Amino acid sequence: MGSSSIDTACTVDATTPTSPATMATTVVMSPCAACKILRRRCVDRCVLAPYFPPTDPHKFTTAHRVFGASNIIKLLQELPEENRADAVSSMVYEANARIRDPVYGCAxxxxxxxxxxxxxxxxxxxxxxxxxxxxxxxxxxxxxxxxxxxxxxxASPPPPTTPAAYSQLAAAAPVDALYVVDGAGAAGAAMASPIGWVDEPLWT
CATH class of the missing domain: 1.20.5 (Single alpha-helices involved in coiled-coils or other helix-helix interfaces)
Structure with a gap:
């Protein structure tokens, strides 16, 4: 009688669904790529976790292949936190260069x-x-x-500036053109008129 009641209680507890509050407080911490590759427990304040996320294991593999895990940890512990990200980027770049060119590397x-x-x-x-x-x-x-x-x-000839030159220009002009000489100026000015000899007499 007692054993059956205990079994019933265990069955009820096992089938009881977990409440949302309990599921929210349950957080599964994934180890960083460094600790996962080194096969060690990733502690709460792991010095490698912020710079070697578990989604990019190749980053730590490259740096670990050239520098070693102990040297990487020692270097990061000696630097202030604001300079550690740049140091990790430099180590990964140098490691990639050393893998491509083992003799000269970054040089x-x-x-x-x-x-x-x-x-x-x-x-x-x-x-x-x-x-x-x-x-x-x-x-x-x-x-x-x-x-x-x-x-x-x-090289082109200059325009006429004397009355004799104007008379020569008038003699070379067409016969049906009317020239009116304006004597206001010293040399005078010759202007051609479209009126012919037949259209209008010269003197009225």
Whole structure:
């Protein structure tokens, strides 16, 4: 009788659903990538957890392969917290460079980048020299064009400024044009009129 009542109680407790409050307080802490790879317990204030999340295990694997876990932990413990993220980024970058180039590491990448920068500077200098030559050639062509225009303007005959010259110009004009001489000026001015000899008499 007693055993059956105990079994019933255990069955009821096992089938009783967990309340939402109990589920909210139950948090499963996943170990960081470093502790998971090192197969150790990830403590509450693990020095590696903020910089090696469990979603990116390759980051710690690369740094651990070159520097070792003990050196990484020692370096982070000696630095203030505001500088630890930069230190981890530098270690991961150096580790990747060492894996690609075991001899030179980051120095090889820096030398290659400096070589590319020098080549780009040389290309820029050549482009600037070509641009300066093109500008000088353009200025020279403009000067030659201005000289030719000035020479052609000086070679053309000047306009008539004397009455005799005006009379010669009138003699060379068409016969059906009417010229009215304005004697207000010293030399006079000749103006052509569209009225012909037949349309209107010369004197009224």
């Amino acid at each position: 090889g990448a820096i030398c290659q980048l400096q070589k590319q920068a020098n080549e780009l500077k040389a290309q820029l200098a050549r482009a600037q020299a070509d641009l300066a030559a093109a500008r000088a050639s353009h200025a020279h062509l403009v000067a030659l064009l201005c000289m030719e225009m000035a020479a052609s303007a000086s």
